Amino acid sequence: MTSVVQVTGLTKRYGELIAVNNLSFSVQKGVCFGLLGPNGAGKTSTLEMLEGLVKPTSGNIELFGQPVNKRTRQRIGIQFQHTALQDHLRVGEALNLFASFYRSPMAIDQLQQLCELDSIIDQDVKSLSGGQRQRVLLALALVNDPDLLFLDEPTIGLDPQARHNFWQLIEKIKQQGKTILLTTHYMDEAELLCDEVAIMDAGAFIAYGAPKKLLAEYFSGLVIELPSEGVALDALPAGSIQKADKIHIYCDDVEPVLTQLMANNMALSGMQIHQPSLEDLFLKLTGEGLRD
Numbered sequence: 394m395t396s397v398v399q400v401t402g403l404t405k406r407y408g409e410l411i412a413v414n415n416l417s418f419s420v421q422k423g424v425c426f427g428l429l430g431p432n433g434a435g436k437t438s439t440l441e442m443l444e445g446l447v448k449p450t451s452g453n454i455e456l457f458g459q460p461v462n463k464r465t466r467q468r469i470g471i472q473f474q475h476t477a478l479q480d481h482l483r484v485g486e487a488l489n490l491f492a493s494f495y496r497s498p499m500a501i502d503q504l505q506q507l508c509e510l511d512s513i514i515d516q517d518v519k520s521l522s523g524g525q526r527q528r529v530l531l532a533l534a535l536v537n538d539p540d541l542l543f544l545d546e547p548t549i550g551l552d553p554q555a556r557h558n559f560w561q562l563i564e565k566i567k568q569q570g571k572t573i574l575l576t577t578h579y580m581d582e583a584e585l586l587c588d589e590v591a592i593m594d595a596g597a598f599i600a601y602g603a604p605k606k607l608l609a610e611y612f613s614g615l616v617i618e619l620p621s622e623g624v625a626l627d628a629l630p631a632g633s634i635q636k637a638d639k640i641h642i643y644c645d646d647v648e649p650v651l652t653q654l655m656a657n658n659m660a661l662s663g664m665q666i667h668q669p670s671l672e673d674l675f676l677k678l679t680g681e682g683l684r685d
């Protein structure tokens with residue numbers, strides 16, 4: 394298999410702060426790779442080094458088997474977290490403007506169709522909804538028909554419907570065989586879109602692999618989720634985790650745990666039982682066990 398991205402020992406320091414700490418990973422052709430983690434984990438810094446926008450403090454990056462250079466830049470597309478577009482530019486004008494920066498851009502009508510822009514092509518960019526704006530930014534990132542696409546928190550702030558629409562677009566782009574590297578702090582998004590993920594915390598990877606494989610590695614049963622109000626913490630099974638107003642109990646067998654909870658007179662209203670998700674994995678890896 395061909396590595397589109399190959400990273401070794403990548404580190405970024407901002408003064409005393411180590412924002413990215415000795416990362417090594419590779420992304421194969423056609424794979425959607427997700428960098429996950431909370432605010433400040435180092436996702437954007439990692440992406441910006443791969444994009445050639447920020448210089449690494451140390452480490453090595455190769456894209457398409459070459460160091461980041463002018464040639465590799467022609468083959469990448471970037472959707473930034475924040476992109477300023479002139480207010481009175483129409484969507485079609487923005488696409489044409491960006492296309493003029495490249496030697497062989499994608500045909501505008503193809504781009505328009507791919508990113509579902511027909512109904513807004515003559516609209517001013519300032520009048521777009523959040524979801525429409527993200528679709529336009531995606532189209533701008535695809536204007537040079539890149540082999541490798543970087544998406545930095547592409548659905549941040551979107552309502553659930555707009556997020557779902559955006560995910561469908563990403564699926565279409567994946568089907569074209571493009572390699573995608575995205576950052577997100579929405580674990581459901583990563584689970585749905587990504588073939589491989591790296592969960593970051595404080596600049597380092599704390600887990601790395603295919604979502605299903607990672608979940609199978611860390612969990613063998615189900616998760617019981619309870620509102621934490623009124624819960625006697627010392628009556629919970631070992632390894633339970635509290636996050637915000639919820640208690641998470643990980644168990645192979647639900648029945649004895651429920652029996653134990655009822656024996657301790659705990660109210661089970663508001664309880665949910667579900668399969669472990671990447672959200673649970675993140676919590677398990679970073680959260681503090683209540684009775685460990």
Ligand SMILES: Nc1ncnc2c1ncn2[C@@H]1O[C@H](COP(=O)(O)OP(=O)(O)OP(=O)(O)O)[C@@H](O)[C@H]1O
Nearest residue numbers: 407410412430431432433434435436437438439578
């Ligand atoms: N130019 C900079 N100068 C100093 N510190 C920086 C700079 N850029 C980022 N940082 C710091 O580096 C750390 C990692 O930031 P980064 O933006 O890479 O994280 P992130 O995971 O992308 O977070 P977010 O989800 O909020 O974008 C943070 O503590 C941030 O404050």
